[in-house]
Amino acid sequence: MVLKIRKNKYTYFRGINLSKTLLEIKNLKTSFRINDDYYAAVDDVSLTVNKNEILGIVGESGSGKSALAFSIMGLHNRAKIEGSIDFKGKSIANISTAKMNKLRGKDMAMIFQDPLTALNPLMTVGEQISEIIFLHNKGLSNKKRKGRVIQLINQVGIPRPEHTYEQFPHELSGGMRQRVIIAIAIANQPELLIADEPTTALDVTIQSQILDLIKDLKKDMDAGIILITHDLGVIAEMADRVAVMYAGQIVEIADVHTLFENPLHPYTRSLFNSVPNTNEHQDRLHVIQGIVPSLQNLPRTGCRFATRIPWIDESAHEKNPVLHEVIPGHYVRCTCHSQFYFPDESKEDQKHGVS
């Protein structure tokens, strides 16, 4: 008995509580075919999502965040997916579309980035929400279904639900459309919710309302949420744990407080430095040299961030960087973080002059 408790405690501190694990991804590799070769956009990613937890994923565009989300939902139709994705203990990697359709929209759901392209312009909002309820519960009467849809529209904070039920997406503002997307995602009370940049297209005031809504979902439905964004402020407000992605790999993963107090990987630190901070005055923002390499030009060996911090000596990098556990629950890829420093302003200016 005593032994059992100890084991649980131990695993809890490692960030993996077995009884609560909802989604477990191991060595996931999603590759796309360009001409005759496959290139991995998500390269050897392992992570877990627990119940009642928000896992934030941060990174620039092109770092593979959305490709990861689409792999979990099985939305890539021509990609090669290797590795395992276990949802509630059952593998969902490379299963048939019919099986996937039973899970999608019911046990797991996704909030898409662009509400205008995610909604069907020819269907009323009400029809689009009731469709997902109908597909997973065909026995429900029309009347009851409509009642449930109106309740959902109300839940996401849209005024006058009966009126909105009859409206088309083009009649709604951006914030309202995003709420409709959220209503669709939560219609069947999913256990896993993936939010792919849910507030990028929105104003700050609406953003904070949508974020509150997502927080409520976590509280009310005990759901596990993956929040993908490039806004570090949103991550700081929402996430419990944070994974930082660069060039298809997770470069750092830690508890949100640990990560924001003590970011280690050069990429994470550079990201923090390039955000205009509202509390202190900075004259210049830090610029990460170069650009995210395209899929075909990704360095497949060595530290992938090395080319963007050329002032760091090559010997600081590992040959085959792996995730190291610095303190329990805080993992960092490569050893270069121990020797990383920001260069002088004057030197930096000379370097990023011409691109």
Add this chain to the structure above:
Amino acid sequence: MGFLEIKDLKVHFPIRAGLFNRVVGHVKAVDGVSFTIEEGKTYGLVGESGSGKTTTGRAIIGLNDVTSGSITYEGKSALGKNKSILNTHKDVQMIFQDPYSSLNPKKRVLDIIAEPLRNYENLSKQEVRRRVEELLDKVGLSPESIFKYPHEFSGGQRQRIGVARAIALKPKLIIADEPVSALDVSVQAQVLNFMQDLQKELNLTYLFIGHDLGVIKHLCDNIAIMYKGRYVEQGTKADIFNNPQHIYTKRLIAAIPDIEPANRAKQLKYRQEVQAEYEHASDEYFDNEGLAYGLQPISDTHLVALPEKG
């Protein structure tokens, strides 16, 4: 005497409907806005989408027709469409929001940047080419990119092409309409730094339109908050961020996500306070139609839209 002076600017769009497509009403996109920008400063215009901030910018540069009010630029009126006024517009240029749709995909970089030069200056082909190369050098792009097409560049590089086009005629005022909202944080930092460098180098004046208060605070000297076509608050950076008076400004500032996870509880409490104030006191800040009142000065630099006393 300000560098650019806007007085009681109104831009109304007609709503047409019914038989004969008669005008049945107006959308008051900009409804009585006045401000002054000093030379060499950055003026920030903040608001939600639909608040009229972009329309204001477009009216200043002459892309929207002005219903009433005056725009004076170095003491000269900049309204109308005759030739001398078009010459005034030469000194005012714009950087657009979306670097993907503001560059013609069928034109080479050379033609994109040379277009303003060809319109306003009589230069030979070689001279144009040399000027474009100088401009590319200034924005940090290699001269070989002169014959490339926009799709060959990344977002940040495209935005630099847009900037190169805007500074081609050595303007004095640049209207930047959300120049970084379509870009990633690291690229955003690059473009912002670069805009600040240019400002110092060419003594530019910026009218910076945006909704990201973090960026606005980083860049601007004076800030105005707009809501439904009207100003709700105007003041220096310190006035707005340290001493917000109007409930709408308070809500905007409260809604900025805090970068410190440790402040979550504090931030939540502040937000709830502001929300409570908004719910029971919004009548004091907005008139019967839900619009802001006229601006009242509360200090030399700080103006707030409050109802007139008495």
